[in-house]
Structures are given as C-alpha cells and as structure tokens.
Amino acid sequence: MTTVEPFHRGGSGPPMLLLHGMTSSWRAWKPVLPMLEQHHEVWAVTMPGHVGGPPLPDEAFSIDVMVDALVERLDEIGVPRDAHVVGNSLGGWAALELARRGRARSVVALSPAGAWAMPSDLYRLLATFRVGALLAGWAPIRLLASFRPLRRILLRSVSEHADRYSPEDVDILFDDLAGCTALDPLLSAASMDTSIAPFDHAPCPIRIAWSGADKTIPYGRYGRPMMDAVPGAELVVLPGVGHVPMVDNPALVAWTILQQTRDEIAS
Template identity: 25%
Template sequence: MDTVEVAGLRIAYQRAGSGPPLVLLHGAYEDSRVWERQLQDLSDEFTVVAWDTPGCGGSDDLAEGAGSLGEILAGFLRELGLADGVRKPHVLGLSFGSGVALDLWKTHPEVPATLILASAYAGWAGSLPPEEADRRYRQASAELDKSPSEIIPAWLPTLLSEQATEEMKSRVARLFEDFRPTGMRALLAASGRVDYRPVLPTITVPTLLLYGALDVRSPRAVADELHRQIPGSELFFLPDVGHLSFVEAPEAFDAEVRRWVRAHG
C-alpha cells in the first residue's frame, strides 16, 4: 500500500500494471481491497489504481475544508501523474464511488477520459424517491453507532444475490468489519444528501453504465434513468448478479471494463 498527500490528507492506494490508466473507486464501508481481483486481472493491460476514499482503509478521515471528493480525487490523480492534461484516466466508480466519479466530472471535467459507473446513483437524493433517500440516510446514520457484526447481516442481502456463495459473503463481510465509524460519518455528512441529477446531462465523455440485473439497491429504474439523462451513454446489465456484480461475476465484469477501455483508449 502506497500513500500520497492531497489537500492535507494522506491518501492510501494500490497500483499495478502499465498501460492506459484505469482508476477504481470503491463503495461505502469498503476500501481498495475490494478490488483485489481487478488489480490482478486488469493490470496485464492497464495501469490500475485503486484508492482508499478519505475516511476508509489507510486514508485519513475527510477533513472540513479539504474540498469535495471530486476535487480531492483530481488532486490525487495529478499527484500520481495520471491526469496532466495529456494523459487522462478512465474512472470507474462503484455505487457510492459513482457519486465520487460524478463529482469529479462536476468539478474537473477535464480530467477523465471516460466514466464507468457501476451500480450507480445520481446520489440517493438524485435517484431514489424522497422518502427512500431519507430512509437510507437515517438508516446509515443510525448504523454508525452499531458494531459491524450488527449491521452486516442486514446489508449482505442487499449487496449480493441469492446465488452468491458463502465465500463471496465472507469476503464482503470481512471488508465491512474494518470500516471506521468516524470516517464514514464524515463521508455521509459530505455526500449523503447530494443530488447529481443536474450533472448528468452535462457529461460529454463516453460513459458506460454497468449494473447487476438482480440489483435491489440500485435497481433497473435507476439505471434506466441515468441512461436517459447521460447523453450517448451505454447501459449494460450483467445477468444473475446483484449490487456487487464484480464480486459475483468478476470475469464478466472485468471483460466489460476491458472492452470499454480498449474501445476508448
């Protein structure tokens, strides 16, 4: 694990391979370890970089005045030499990480070559009915006062399909066990009520929307609306998998990412 300082924050990350840069942004309660398979499989062709979002893994907690996550990500990519005005990364955001990718576009549209939004929302407030967005925010706030063992059983059925193996469930549970309540609380305060709908029609880079067909957290209606709002976007559903499609179907997920980056490299 390497680190770099951005906006006064220590940001931890993993890096592997060489070639066109592909940046991986994990979801909530996770860190870069969730991308272990992609760091291994896709680094044969690409420079794969997976960061720990501020507040997660080995990164410092998000501090007041550090800037939005999109601004911090832009600084991170520049520090690593992956966004210098000539070289531009392909940015893949998963779930909560898709909001980070959208914030990057909002604040620094010159940075990404393409966007890959997996299991994505335009923020809860931008993709869900108001009562459901509010319920999720209140639920997440309350969970931060509980131990991981109390919240994992409620989360797993919404992240993985019924076909997921015990090994897959154990892998996700182990990652959730390590989340930091203080870090997640800061992230929730900064982005839990953000609405990215105004950003969607402004996106001009090629955008792939990648969803699990059995996703109950960001269901088909959410995917269809993002597809409708983002000009020229491509929508692809991975069959028989849930929200964490890259855990349940890593070969198919990686194949779609590889196809996309090749096509737009």
C-alpha cells in the first residue's frame, strides 16, 4: 500500500471542504476536483479512522467523537470555518454535523448516511457493510475487479457504472478499504438511537442530493427519515448514479454542487 497524503488542496475562490464516505479517502473526489477548483479553493480531507487520516480517539465511537476529531484536523490544516461543505454518505452526515456546529456556509450532502426509521432498515445497512467488507477482504475479489467487464457487477453497491473505474481507481478503492479502522467501531456502535439527531431548523442552506440508483442506502428506505431530520433542506435526485456518484457522472455531481454556490461565485 502506498503512502496516502491526508488531504488535497487546490483551486481558488470561496473555500470548499469535501468529505468522503465510509472506507474511502479524499481520493474519492478526484473525478470532480478539476471542475470544482475552477470556482473554489477546495480542501478534500480524509476523515478520521481512514487511510491517511488522523486516528480515532480511544473512546467509545459516536458520530460526535468522529466529528470532534475531524474539527481538530480541520483547524490544524487551516480549513476556514465558513467553508462550503460537501459530503458523500458518512461524509454527508459529517457535513450536516459541521453545519449544526456553525462550521458550514452551506452544505451539499450526497446520499448522506445516518438516518433510518425501522430496525430492519438499520440491520440491512449493517449487514450490507459487513458482507461488503468481508468480500472485499477476499483476495480474488480484487483480482476479479481488475477486469473491466466484471467491475460493474462486483462494485454495484458503490457505483452504478463501476466499469468506469480505471485500474488505478480500483487499487485506490481496495487500498482505502484495507486501511480503514473506523468501520468496525461504527458498525458496533450503531443502534436505533444513534441515528442523526433532528435539527430544529436548517442552520445554513442545505441541499440533499440523493443518488437515483443508490443500492446501498436507497432513498425509499433512508431518504425520507433524513429529510424529516433536516427540515428546510432542499431535495434533488441525481438520475443514473449510484451511492458514490463521482465516477458515475462527474459533471452532474460538480454541477449539483456548484448550483448551491452559484450566487457567490458569480459575484
């Protein structure tokens, strides 16, 4: 496994922070960085407990513990407190928690994790991640995923068009998973009462963009309780993309993000 830088910084303009999903790293954002950096100074940061990121504290896991460690890292590297924040999956949940703490000028949450209405929905989610991690740790899966015709089948829980991953992208995906130490603590701590705490009101402009072909946390099960938890958030559905949509359709993802900040970058 190669050494992974803990964050990426590039571009110019109003500051923007990008937060990836569970088992990934800042590198998940590489397909959209060129488009976003035309308009923003972009910080893509690896979350605590993920490869290249800071370690998780030695205490019982919770989203607050993870966000505490994330905030400490953001302060260390100088990410402005009023950055626009964009997150996918777990990163979307973390983005919402940063907004709750007054550390976001706006939020775009792409298929954000953290909401479930029924025990069966939580158990399904936990099983999906446990089985996925087990299979990903099986050496032949990585070899099979190196063959383009098989990627779309093997990585369907990640992206709708996983065949668009390059061989380098596949290596990054599996290396990030192998280096993630946050998955087991998160899954072990998850219960019905650890879902996202409801907001009284949206603390800043919030756009929730759900992947229309999300097979990991489909909107029908997980989107409605998320929208109920974040009153006043705008909902958009991104057609033809999976849970991690940046490879599926980089232009659509970048456009969805930039629509949230268009008034500022136009001024």
